Amino acid sequence: xxxxxxxxxxxxxxxxxxxxxxxxxxxxxxxxxxxxxxxxxxxxxxxxxxxxxxxxxxxxxxxxxxxxxxxxxxxxxxxxxxxxxxxxxxxxxxxxxxxxxxxxxxxxxxxxxxxxxxxxxxxxxxxxxxxxxxxxxxxxxxxxxxxxxxxxxxxxxxxxxxxxxxxxxxxxxxxxxxxxxxxxxxxxxxxxxxxxxxxxxxxxxxxxxxxxxxxxxxxxxxxxxxxxxxxxxxxxxxxxxxxxxxxxxxxxxxxxxxxxxxxxxxxxxxxxxxxxxxxxxxxxxxxxxxxxxxxxxxxxxxxxxxxxxxxxxxxxxxxxxxxxxxxxxxxxxxxxxxxxxxxxxxxxxxxxxxxxxxxxxxxxxxxxxxxxxxxxxxxxxxxxxxxxxxxxxxxxxxxxxxxxxxxxxxxxxxxxxxxxxxxxxxxxxxxxxxxxxxxxxxxxxxxxxxxxxxxxxxxxxxxxxxxxxxxxxxxxxxxxxxxxxxxxxxxxxxxxxxxxxxxx
Amino acid sequence: xxxxxxxxxxxxxxxxxxxxxxxxxxxxxxxxxxxxxxxxxxxxxxxxxxxxxxxxxxxxxxxxxxxxxxxxxxxxxxxxxxxxxxxxxxxxxxxxxxxxxxxxxxxxxxxxxxxxxxxxxxxxxxxxxxxxxxxxxxxxxxxxxxxxxxxxxxxxxxxxxxxxxxxxxxxxxxxxxxxxxxxxxxxxxxxxxxxxxxxxxxxxxxxxxxxxxxxxxxxxxxxxxxxxxxxxxxxxxxxxxxxxxxxxxxxxxxxxxxxxxxxxxxxxxxxxxxxxxxxxxxxxxxxxxxxxxxxxxxxxxxxxxxxxxxxxx
Numbered sequence: 001x002x003x004x005x006x007x008x009x010x011x012x013x014x015x016x017x018x019x020x021x022x023x024x025x026x027x028x029x030x031x032x033x034x035x036x037x038x039x040x041x042x043x044x045x046x047x048x049x050x051x052x053x054x055x056x057x058x059x060x061x062x063x064x065x066x067x068x069x070x071x072x073x074x075x076x077x078x079x080x081x082x083x084x085x086x087x088x089x090x091x092x093x094x095x096x097x098x099x100x101x102x103x104x105x106x107x108x109x110x111x112x113x114x115x116x117x118x119x120x121x122x123x124x125x126x127x128x129x130x131x132x133x134x135x136x137x138x139x140x141x142x143x144x145x146x147x148x149x150x151x152x153x154x155x156x157x158x159x160x161x162x163x164x165x166x167x168x169x170x171x172x173x174x175x176x177x178x179x180x181x182x183x184x185x186x187x188x189x190x191x192x193x194x195x196x197x198x199x200x201x202x203x204x205x206x207x208x209x210x211x212x213x214x215x216x217x218x219x220x221x222x223x224x225x226x227x228x229x230x231x232x233x234x235x236x237x238x239x240x241x242x243x244x245x246x247x248x249x250x251x252x253x254x255x256x257x258x259x260x261x262x263x264x265x266x267x268x269x270x271x272x273x274x275x276x277x278x279x280x281x282x283x284x285x286x287x288x289x290x291x292x293x294x295x296x297x298x299x300x301x302x303x304x305x306x307x308x309x310x311x312x313x314x315x316x317x318x319x320x321x322x323x324x325x326x327x328x329x330x331x332x333x334x335x336x337x338x339x340x341x342x343x344x345x346x347x348x349x350x351x352x353x354x355x356x357x358x359x360x361x362x363x364x365x366x367x368x369x370x371x372x373x374x375x376x377x378x379x380x381x382x383x384x385x386x387x388x389x390x391x392x393x394x395x396x397x398x399x400x401x402x403x404x405x406x407x408x409x410x411x412x413x414x415x416x417x418x419x420x421x422x423x424x425x426x427x428x429x430x431x432x433x434x435x436x437x438x439x440x441x442x443x444x445x446x447x448x449x450x451x452x453x454x455x456x457x458x459x460x461x462x463x464x465x466x467x468x469x470x471x472x473x474x475x476x477x478x479x480x481x482x483x484x485x486x487x488x489x490x491x492x493x494x495x496x497x498x499x500x501x502x503x504x
Numbered sequence: 505x506x507x508x509x510x511x512x513x514x515x516x517x518x519x520x521x522x523x524x525x526x527x528x529x530x531x532x533x534x535x536x537x538x539x540x541x542x543x544x545x546x547x548x549x550x551x552x553x554x555x556x557x558x559x560x561x562x563x564x565x566x567x568x569x570x571x572x573x574x575x576x577x578x579x580x581x582x583x584x585x586x587x588x589x590x591x592x593x594x595x596x597x598x599x600x601x602x603x604x605x606x607x608x609x610x611x612x613x614x615x616x617x618x619x620x621x622x623x624x625x626x627x628x629x630x631x632x633x634x635x636x637x638x639x640x641x642x643x644x645x646x647x648x649x650x651x652x653x654x655x656x657x658x659x660x661x662x663x664x665x666x667x668x669x670x671x672x673x674x675x676x677x678x679x680x681x682x683x684x685x686x687x688x689x690x691x692x693x694x695x696x697x698x699x700x701x702x703x704x705x706x707x708x709x710x711x712x713x714x715x716x717x718x719x720x721x722x723x724x725x726x727x728x729x730x731x732x733x734x735x736x737x738x739x740x741x742x743x744x745x746x747x748x749x750x751x752x753x754x755x756x757x758x759x760x761x762x763x764x765x766x767x768x769x770x771x772x773x774x775x776x777x778x779x780x781x782x783x784x785x786x787x788x789x790x791x792x793x794x795x796x797x798x799x800x801x802x803x804x805x806x807x808x809x810x811x812x813x814x815x816x817x
Contacts, residue, residue: 033776036588043544117558122548174588190587190594191776192671192768216670218766222653227668227766230660387781388535407544425548 026210026485026503028496029224029236033191033217036174039159040111040118045407048156049237049495050194050215055179057158058086058105059150061410061493067150071100071160071180081145081447088136092203094162095184102132107163109140122418122425123157125149125444145445147452151411182208182498191217207499209487228253228480234503235481235488237496241307247480256490257478259309259316261410264364264403266353266470267419271430272396279349281399281429286349287467289339293375294368295331300473303363309474313460314415316474321412321453323460333375340376348378354398356386361403364472393428401428403472410493412456416440419469420459431468512805516798523794524576524787528569531778531786538781542585559585572787582784584777591788594773599792601671602769605692605761606754608685610747612693613700618743620697621704626731628709636701643698648757652691652764659687669766688765692757696750703746707739714738741808748804755793 034047039055042048060070069075075086092100109130112120125146133139140149152158165178177185182204183196197212198205216233218224221240225247228236239247239255247253268287269276279286296310312328315321340349351372355365365381372379384392393401406426409415418424421440422432439462443455463469477494487500539555556562560571575582581591620640624633660668667684674681711717712735720734721727759771770789777785 033587035586038588041588043542117555119543119551121551171583171588189768190589190597191772192766216766217768218669220764220766223656223669223764223766226653226656226661227670230664230668232660232668232670385535385779387541387779390540391535391537394537394540 024210024503025212025214026235026498026501027214027216027233029216029218029227029233031217031219031221031224031238034194037177037185037188037194038174039156039161040115040120041174042156043119045494046215048408050196051156051159051177051179052181052495053183053196053213053498054177054181054185055159055161056092056181057154058160059154059158061151061154061491067154070154071158075150077447081445082142084140084142084149085133086138086140088138089203090136092180093201094160094165094178094180095199095201096162096165096178097201098162098164100160100180101135102138103135104160104163105138106130106132107166108160109157111161111166112157120157123152123155125152145447147444147447148411148413151413155408155410183213186212193217209500209502210498213498225480228482231482234485235479235496237477237479237494239478239480241304241476241478244305244307244478252483253480254483254485255478255480256488257307257476258490258492259318260475260477260494261316261319261492262405262407262415263311263314263316263409263474264361264405264472266368266400266402266472267393267404267429268400268431268468268470269396269398269429270468271432272428275396275399276429278351278399279345280351283343284467285339285343286345287470289336289343289349289375290351290372290377291329291467291470292332292336292339293372293377294470294472295371296328296472298331298371299364299367302367303360304473307478308476310472311474312464312471314463314469314471315412315456315460321456323457325457326460326464331371333371336375336377345376348373348376350378350380351400352380352382352398353400353402354389354392355381355383355402356389356404357383358386364403396428396430398428402470408493412452413444416456416459417444420463429468431466433462433466436462436466508805509802512802513798519798520791520794524573524791525569527787527790528565528572531781531783532565534778534781538585538783541781572784576788576791581788584782584785586780586782586785591784594785595788595792598768598770598773601767602755602758602762602771604674604681605685605688605758605767605769606751608689609692609696609754609757610750612689613696613750614747616693616697617700618704621701622708622731622736624701625705625708625712640698640701643694646694648691648695648760649764651694652687652761655687655691656764669764671767671769684765684767688761688767691764692754692761695757696753699750700743700746704739704743707742708735711735711739744804744807748800748807751797751800755796 030046030049032044032046034042034050035044036042037047037051039051042051056070058070058072059067061067071089071092072086073089075084077084088100088102088105094100112118113124125148126142126144127140128143129141131139160180162178166173169176182199182202184199186197187195194215195212198208218227221238221243224236225239225243227233244255247255268281270281280290296312300306300308300310309316309318310328311317313322313326353365353368355362362383369379369381389401392398406414417440418426420431420436421427422437436459439455439459443452443459446452446455477490479488479490481488484504486502486504489497489500491497539552539561542555543552560568572582579592583590584594620636624636627633656668659666666687670684672680672684717730717735720730755770758769759775762769762771763775774786774789777789
């Protein structure tokens with residue numbers, strides 16, 4: 001035992017030394033290894049987290065969800081909504097010295113469209129052409145108005161990469177990205193860490209105090225927390241809801257949490273293949289009864305220690321676009337059974353849910369199973385690894401799929417159109433309602449925020465009545481950090497902004 | 505001896521070929537379409553089709569296999585479907601990490617397992633023997649992920665003596681490297697030490713009953729010489745076999761240990777690659793592990809030559 005003690009003491013000394021040397025370095029624990037660090041090819045959540053520190057976008061979203069220019073200075077829409085003119089920030093250079101200008105923007109948008117393996121084609125929406133009006137002005141031509149465009153241009157589609165580097169590096173760009181953001185890529189060790197350091201030529205250096213950020217990939221939430229408590233990292237993403245109480249009792253660790261913009265839901269197969277031929281898939285009354293069997297607050301309380309937010313719409317009850325005329329219906333198993341009896345069902349109605357095998361998700365599904373059993377349902381769970389649920393849902397081999405939701409949803413369009421419009425790519429149950437299609441198309445046309453909110457209220461009315469997507473709860477992004485970190489702000493998109501943070 | 509080794513190496517080639525074919529076939533049986541996984545939230549059918557086209561996923565399986573095989577012979581293991589990084593360098597980067605962990609764990613298990621095995625064999629039936637057996641049994645039974653988390657909670661969180669995980673290259677910072685490796689090597693070595701101890705004990709017991717041991721004793725040699733020079737040397741043959749075959753256990757154990765201690769090694773690489781359906785990575789890692797097995801059994805053969813003159817024939 002003495003042997004270990006000695007080694008331990010030596011190691012502890014080494015850690016103290018390295019901590020002293022690394023002032024103003026921020027060490028962040030994240031759960032997943034990002035994929036390609038290329039804005040046109042990444043699909044992972046933490047890929048976006050890293051890239052948003054490396055790459056400035058044309059626009060940005062502040063913590064109040066308002067848009068402002070980042071690499072754009074100002075912008076204007078034509079009256080018919082078919083032309084967006086954007087003025088660009090002068091005197092900006094990419095991290096390899098290439099100047100940022102209208103030609104670079106045109107290059108980037110065309111790359112998002114044409115690059116082999118691009119994942120941005122849906123983000124382009126109705127863009128038909130992008131051109132340089134002069135050196136510092138670009139014009140986007142659209143075939144139809146597309147309200148989510150600014151949101152798309154504040155995310156991966158709008159992240160500007162250096163055309164010179166993109167041409168030189170080709171397939172390797174994603175391993176050493178070059179952009180125009182406050183930090184530049186320094187090092188990546190697969191499945192271990194990604195290091196980024198300050199870009200000295202950044203156009204807006206003042207709000208940034210941290211010299212270097214190390215993202216350590218630590219998948220297990222318990223181990224991530226242990227690393228935070230032992231001081232190996234300063235800040236961690238996604239504290240487990242079940243650890244919040246313990247951490248709140250720790251005077252050295254602080255917590256910041258915010259509702260995510262996405263949702264977790266059950267998707268009912270209503271028309272895709274023979275497995276849609278179920279009472280739940282075909283009979284709206286059965287879906288009404290099924291929703292009445294659910295106690296969403298209990299799910300959140302039991303599975304997530306009350307740390308997440310129960311909900312019944314695509315937007316959280318805390319969101320400005322939540323339709324407060326449709327509150328969460330309370331659980332009512334008697335009425336559920338009465339509705340089923342009235343619709344002619346005498347035996348328990350069988351329901352099979354396809355559940356991705358993530359621990360929290362399975363816990364929620366088990367609660368749904370228990371709640372259904374005393375409301376006239378016989379719920380069985382088909383728990384399968386996540387990647388397989390993607391396939392099964394794509395082939396229509398499911399009755400109900402969930403809890404599942406979009407990964408990122410900075411614009412309400414991300415949380416609605418793809419899953420609710422009859423042609424939406426994520427509408428795996430083939431839900432189709434002409435009234436919904438009309439509302440969804442209108443939501444993309446209207447650019448006035450107030451008018452758009454009105455349309456989204458109608459979308460919430462239709463879907464909570466059709467119940468082909470049954471919304472359950474909204475996760476919260478829970479960050480924990482040691483008290484040497486100051487100025488941290490949690491954003492509803494869940495990504496880390498280093499701006500304003502100091503490390504003592 | 506050289507000829508023997510050359511024969512063994514040549515015999516390994518069909519084995520390795522078979523491994524690559526089996527793994528290639530098996531991963532096609534995994535449910536889940538890689539194109540859907542790569543597309544993520546984006547489920548635009550055109551984008552998904554383009555991904556299939558880009559990685560040649562639409563081609564018949566034998567063609568996909570032979571394309572991989574031809575590239576592999578030229579030293580090109582392809583690129584990770586997920587990160588786009590070349591797979592060859594990725595493996596070379598991970599290999600030393602897991603080898604270091606495995607070597608430390610093996611050292612640890614030898615240092616603990618063999619002496620306790622000998623002691624409990626010569627003191628058979630004593631309190632010492634039973635004590636060692638109880639410890640060994642608990643060593644085999646303790647789940648490594650649980651032991652790992654407990655050690656982290658004790659030494660990293662409570663006492664703050666050791667880092668909770670991660671990896672630093674020994675070339676960069678030897679102290680930091682050892683401080684991070686000591687807990688995982690202990691965890692990985694524990695189960696191994698226990699089975700090593702059990703095997704040493706039984707091997708020693710059977711050797712001690714042999715005539716030549718009785719003869720050695722009758723010659724009046726000291727008990728120490730009898731045990732270390734005559735008995736142990738012969739008991740070592742099965743122990744060496746065991747050690748070489750433990751390589752598999754070590755790699756399998758490294759999968760869990762690396763996950764708990766967040767060590768970016770081979771085990772973590774293959775687990776993540778399987779979940780992400782990152783076929784080129786799975787394929788290359790399996791091949792490398794297969795080569796590792798072949799090399800370890802060769803080493804065991806060399807070991808026999810060295811300890812047992814009987815086999816030199």
